Amino acid sequence: MSLKRTPLYEMHLKYGGKMVDFGGWELPVQYQGIIKEHDMVRQKAGLFDVSHMGEIDVQGEKAQDFIRSLVTNNIQLLEEHQIQYTPMCYPHGGVVDDLLVYKYSPTHFLLVVNAANESKDYAWIKEHVQPGVEVQNVSAQFAQLAIQGPLAEEILQKITDTDLRGIKFFYFKPDVKVAGVECLVSRTGYTGEDGFELYLQPDNAPRVWEALLQAGGDNISPAGLGARDLLRFEAKLPLYGQEMDQDVTPLEAGLGFFVKLDGPDFIGKEALVKQKQAAAPRMLIEFEMIDKGIPRSHYPVQKDGQQIGWVTSGSHSPTLGKSVGLALVKRDAFQEGGEIDIIIREKPFRARMGKGIFYQKKTKK
């Protein structure tokens, strides 16, 4: 099967992108180097092509109740043009996907889902659809750009007709002109920095991409998937397939804040209520390496020689200047400051469990 390309494929080649197969999409893992691009986003600004993300449009009189019945968060409390992050679960509490819910109006929502889960999510949502609700996979109608970093607002403002200060964190405006092109602009992102995501017609994407790079000059650079993963990891933002999946509940994955069990019913609620009452058997913990070694996804975690879980994400962190990780372990094994072993190439490397080890997000409230 040939790889899918985003409307920015030519731009990636133009800027020296090293193209890789990312879940069936041909996307740049890096341009100039992951750490350089990472540093640009933390210090100035970076521009990402995230057109591979899926978009599912939900409309109709019962749209709000319908979405509430599928997701764990209290989306019924959203204002118009507000956004919410939420897991979507199976009846047993495992996660179908984690997504963003954009509320246009009480009868119109846009769900932004992980690229790798797009067809699965669409099928899942369709399977549960109720009368009075219309669901459409509109992924092909949108390109998506993310401009992230402390200078993102300043750069985007130069080519935007709308005062961006009016768009607060996790809000959007559906009809903003960027470089003359109509975009939905939200103050969202996956880096731990302030920034925006732009949804627009695919044909217009290269024009806006070039305009943003030109407006930013030396203060912006294209950034690839490698930097995106490193940035989200440092900010402890979860990644579906690593921190959670169909076999891990949002409560175990440390996403309890996004699970509202005291409101209306939703798929998985019963299982999650039970799990909460009994205290989930596993939990997601932070750790930093004591020995020199780099933790990676799936590496076993031991305590006193007994396996207690595995690493979900791990890396050397350029911002923190050390190697850190997240691990899903047996709840009773966690002890702040306690030592564990990460098994790297069959050898134990010492690490210390902790809290608040990760990068403090700079997103604007």
Added chain:
Amino acid sequence: MNIPKELLYTKDHEWVKEDGGQAYLGITDFAQEQLGDIVFVEMPEVDAEVKAGDSVAVIESVKTVSSVFSPISGQVVSVNEELESSPELLNEDPYGNHIAVIAIEDSQELNQLMSADQYEAFCREQE
């Protein structure tokens, strides 16, 4: 791509420089380019005995983990300790920074390696 004429090369993208019965071992420009930003090098133990084909070091980049194989049998004489604090030197100057030095037991093993011209042709086939 930078491929110095005076060095010998392996199919796993290591380079070898023979000097007074010792083999200096490193990774090529092609290898560092493929790995991307290198953040950690796990070194062999000094005095360890290695056989040709053994993994003697592990290189961790931001995105991947990769073994360094020694094409030469013998004892590890020394390692480049600078790489422990500055692993990025392998990106910046892959031929100026060896990883380990091995006392050559059997100089015939050097004959198995590729010349710069052969290695360049090999890399072209890989693309």
